[in-house]
Amino acid sequence: MATRSDLALTQRAATALRESWDDLVRLFANVGFGVSLLAVWGLLTLIGVVIDQGKDAATYAAAYGPPGARLIERLDLGNIYHSAAYIGVLGLILCSMAAATFTRVIPRRIPRLGPVKIDAIPLHASVRVAGTPDEVRARLAAFFAARGWQIRKREFGGEEWTFADKNNWARRGVLVAHVGFVIIATGTTLYWAKGYSGQFAVLSGQTATIPQTGATIALRRFSYRIDPIATKAGVVYQPIDYVSDARVTGKDGITRDAVIRVNHPYDVDGTLVYQSTYGFAIDLRLTKDGRAVPGAPDQPLKEGEGFPIDGTSRSVQYTRFVGTIDRATGGPGADPRPNDPGVVLTAYDGDRPIGSVLVPLGRPLDLGAGYVLTPARYILYSGFQYGYDPGIPLVGLGAFVLLAGLCISLYFLPARLFVIVRAVEGGSEVGLAATTVKGYDVFEDRFRDIVDALRRSAPQPAQGGA
Amino acid sequence: MMDPTRQWLDQTLLEIGIGSYVIAALALLAYFLFRLRVLRAVGMPLAIVGCAAQLGELGARWWMTGVWPLTNLYGSLSLFSAFAVLVFLIFAFKYDLALIGGPVLALAAIALGYATTWNEGYMPAVPALQSYWIKIHVPIVIGAYASFMVAFCVSLVYLLKSAVEAHYRDRGLRGVAAGAGGARVDVRLAAYSSAQPAGGLRADTPATADAAAHGDGFAAWMAGLPSLARLDVMQYRIIAIGLPLLSLGIITGAMWANEAWGHYWQWDPKETAALLSWIVYAAYMHLHTRPAWRGMRTAWVSVLGFGSIVFCYLGVNIWISGLHSYKM
Numbered sequence: 001m002a003t004r005s006d007l008a009l010t011q012r013a014a015t016a017l018r019e020s021w022d023d024l025v026r027l028f029a030n031v032g033f034g035v036s037l038l039a040v041w042g043l044l045t046l047i048g049v050v051i052d053q054g055k056d057a058a059t060y061a062a063a064y065g066p067p068g069a070r071l072i073e074r075l076d077l078g079n080i081y082h083s084a085a086y087i088g089v090l091g092l093i094l095c096s097m098a099a100a101t102f103t104r105v106i107p108r109r110i111p112r113l114g115p116v117k118i119d120a121i122p123l124h125a126s127v128r129v130a131g132t133p134d135e136v137r138a139r140l141a142a143f144f145a146a147r148g149w150q151i152r153k154r155e156f157g158g159e160e161w162t163f164a165d166k167n168n169w170a171r172r173g174v175l176v177a178h179v180g181f182v183i184i185a186t187g188t189t190l191y192w193a194k195g196y197s198g199q200f201a202v203l204s205g206q207t208a209t210i211p212q213t214g215a216t217i218a219l220r221r222f223s224y225r226i227d228p229i230a231t232k233a234g235v236v237y238q239p240i241d242y243v244s245d246a247r248v249t250g251k252d253g254i255t256r257d258a259v260i261r262v263n264h265p266y267d268v269d270g271t272l273v274y275q276s277t278y279g280f281a282i283d284l285r286l287t288k289d290g291r292a293v294p295g296a297p298d299q300p301l302k303e304g305e306g307f308p309i310d311g312t313s314r315s316v317q318y319t320r321f322v323g324t325i326d327r328a329t330g331g332p333g334a335d336p337r338p339n340d341p342g343v344v345l346t347a348y349d350g351d352r353p354i355g356s357v358l359v360p361l362g363r364p365l366d367l368g369a370g371y372v373l374t375p376a377r378y379i380l381y382s383g384f385q386y387g388y389d390p391g392i393p394l395v396g397l398g399a400f401v402l403l404a405g406l407c408i409s410l411y412f413l414p415a416r417l418f419v420i421v422r423a424v425e426g427g428s429e430v431g432l433a434a435t436t437v438k439g440y441d442v443f444e445d446r447f448r449d450i451v452d453a454l455r456r457s458a459p460q461p462a463q464g465g466a
Numbered sequence: 467m468m469d470p471t472r473q474w475l476d477q478t479l480l481e482i483g484i485g486s487y488v489i490a491a492l493a494l495l496a497y498f499l500f501r502l503r504v505l506r507a508v509g510m511p512l513a514i515v516g517c518a519a520q521l522g523e524l525g526a527r528w529w530m531t532g533v534w535p536l537t538n539l540y541g542s543l544s545l546f547s548a549f550a551v552l553v554f555l556i557f558a559f560k561y562d563l564a565l566i567g568g569p570v571l572a573l574a575a576i577a578l579g580y581a582t583t584w585n586e587g588y589m590p591a592v593p594a595l596q597s598y599w600i601k602i603h604v605p606i607v608i609g610a611y612a613s614f615m616v617a618f619c620v621s622l623v624y625l626l627k628s629a630v631e632a633h634y635r636d637r638g639l640r641g642v643a644a645g646a647g648g649a650r651v652d653v654r655l656a657a658y659s660s661a662q663p664a665g666g667l668r669a670d671t672p673a674t675a676d677a678a679a680h681g682d683g684f685a686a687w688m689a690g691l692p693s694l695a696r697l698d699v700m701q702y703r704i705i706a707i708g709l710p711l712l713s714l715g716i717i718t719g720a721m722w723a724n725e726a727w728g729h730y731w732q733w734d735p736k737e738t739a740a741l742l743s744w745i746v747y748a749a750y751m752h753l754h755t756r757p758a759w760r761g762m763r764t765a766w767v768s769v770l771g772f773g774s775i776v777f778c779y780l781g782v783n784i785w786i787s788g789l790h791s792y793k794m
């Protein structure tokens with residue numbers, strides 16, 4: 001059984017907990033705190049833009065020196081968008097937004113109708129007019145209603161107040177914007193949880209498989225169009241079109257013809273396949289003393305791929321395809337189309353490059369010690385990206401809602417006029433004040449126009465004036 | 467290639483555009499300095515002529531070559547300067563804001579001049595850019611950049627005016643400390659705390675007004691600029707055009723990327739830099755809801771925001787590798 005002192009202790013702990021919770025909510029709901037989080041988000045994003053993402057330690061060491069590279073590795077700056085810090089800040093922003101929405105936005109933006117001290121509001125005026133307060137109130141209601149204001153009347157302490165609202169509905173714009181952001185965050189989380197994406201390259205005549213679904217894509221032919229264009233700076237070879245002519249087999253086992261073109265993805269069982277790049281794979285033949293050597297590549301190599309030469313510390317990399325060798329210079333020509341093609345090969349000793357050479361296709365290259373390497377022919381390959389993202393509809397919806405919220409809150413200014421009419425000698429005095437959700441300056445001109453129009457339209461009191 | 471007559475038309479419109487902007491910039495800068503209506507009467511029509519010539523040039527190029535002219539930096543920078551002048555003209559006529567025309571036109575002329583260095587001629591688009599999305603996405607994003615540029619010019623005037631006010635305020639306070647200007651403090655306090663009368667601009671630079679009343683020529687010139695409150699509202703209204711446009715630009719960019727590259731968001735430096743600008747302007751909007759931050763600090767955030775736009779627009783292409791890489 002709990003003793004009385006136990007109970008008191010529990011109560012004190014509960015109160016302390018509650019107070020701490022309230023403090024935390026207050027902190028999170030503070031706009032300054034929210035903006036600080038946005039600043040941190042911006043800073044992390046900037047770091048991600050400046051530091052090339054997803055590179056290896058050697059690349060960072062080359063760019064920033066070993067201490068810089070160590071720092072990048074330790075703080076996970078090379079993968080910043082998926083780092084705990086980045087995701088954490090986004091989480092905090094969501095929490096902050098939620099706290100602000102419930103404790104500040106709703107009470108501040110959607111306040112109840114109540115009496116105010118007219119003179120204490122910076123935008124205020126008083127106008128003396130003829131008529132009893134009741135007559136004046138009726139005229140005022142007609143005056144504002146004719147100008148599109150929504151009129152409501154309430155009595156407080158025996159006095160009747162008139163409230164005129166413009167764009168009252170738009171007070172919810174901030175809520176809409178904040179909800180939009182939450183929906184986008186939910187959509188992206190769905191992708192992290194359930195989606196996937198990847199890329200692969202398929203040589204003409206070969207078949208590739210999407211590992212997550214088992215769908216296969218057989219590339220029958222890849223074609224491209226590159227046109228020479230005369231510009232002010234001379235002839236430029238401009239890519240015009242890339243198309244993969246493929247046969248795709250999905251879950252149902254049926255094989256279909258597919259033309260996959262840039263900007264026109266192909267849908268296989270909900271996974272979209274995109275034409276993303278292309279290249280020239282090279283069939284490299286290696287012989288020693290005229291006979292084929294075991295370690296030679298058994299597959300055509302794509303740009304950047306290489307192979308070690310058996311029994312030596314050396315390797316050869318296929319560095320780059322050259323469409324047209326310039327006859328005059330023997331170097332690469334400007335035309336990337338394979339008119340008189342060659343390949344740039346680079347020899348490495350361990351990790352160290354020891355020389356590059358441009359070899360015309362079909363020409364044997366003597367590597368010494370009886371080794372001869374021949375770039376025999378090129379085969380076009382097509383690079384695809386694929387992706388499945390169940391969050392897309394949510395992200396799209398969220399983006400739309402966010403944009404709608406932005407437009408509502410930025411283009412429809414909710415303004416409220418507080419109007420009190422009191423009897424004075426010879427007529428009535430109309431006290432008038434205006435508030436908006438964006439301060440007073442933004443409404444100053446309009447308020448002046450309203451007061452001027454009111455003055456002009458109202459019959460003057462028997463004596464005296466505003 | 468286009469025939470010589472068409473090339474001539476293209477070149478002539480371009481020259482009219484640049485020529486008009488340069489003269490308009492000089493006239494409106496002089497108008498800013500001397501407030502002579504004749505200078506405004508020269509500058510404003512030239513701004514209109516330049517903007518029309520530029521839009522005409524881009525339209526003519528599209529019509530004559532059949533190639534959407536916004537696939538390179540020339541086209542996009544041209545549109546940027548034309549849109550900036552357009553946004554300026556709308557605000558100048560609607561809110562009587564011609565005074566900021568000098569910096570806007572000067573920046574537009576510089577942008578257009580720089581654009582011509584990227585004018586390669588009439589290139590068809592690379593495959594990735596052959597999409598209807600380019601016709602939607604690029605003008606929207608450029609419209610956002612242009613709005614932020616005009617807002618930036620307003621912020622500069624705001625900061626200038628408030629720095630001058632701070633200068634006169636400090637001078638006034640020193641005078642008070644020396645026992646020479648007690649009355650000034652009263653005037654200032656009265657102006658700051660006065661309930662807003664309906665009508666009239668807020669006397670929100672009382673120290674400058676006070677110095678002007680005491681015969682200070684520079685202060686009198688400063689006092690002739692729109693009030694700080696008005697400049698703040700203008701800056702806010704222009705950013706309120708830019709932010710939804712930037713949001714829509716990012717959204718349409720994501721939709722295009724989704725169609726072209728397989729994912730709507732790839733953390734590519736260009737799109738990420740646009741997100742960075744979006745964050746800065748979202749922060750601006752939030753700070754602007756707080757009366758204590760509205761003014762000097764939000765003006766600085768607007769300057770920072772435009773810095774981030776320049777970084778996103780030009781800096782990323784120049785300094786960062788492997789970009790929005792018009793990937794194909």
Ligand code: HEM
Pocket residue numbers: 028029030031032033034035037093094096097100101104105108109174177178181402405406409410437438748751752754755756
């Ligand atoms: C990054 C996502 C966010 C978006 C897109 C967003 C959007 C907006 C928009 C459009 C407004 C209206 C601004 C105006 O009327 O001038 C607004 C107001 C507001 N936001 Fe956010 N917001 C975000 C994050 C946050 C965060 C993290 C907080 C946390 C404090 C927050 C708190 C508020 C508050 C309190 C207001 C209303 C201020 C007032 O009525 O005075 N928002 N938000």
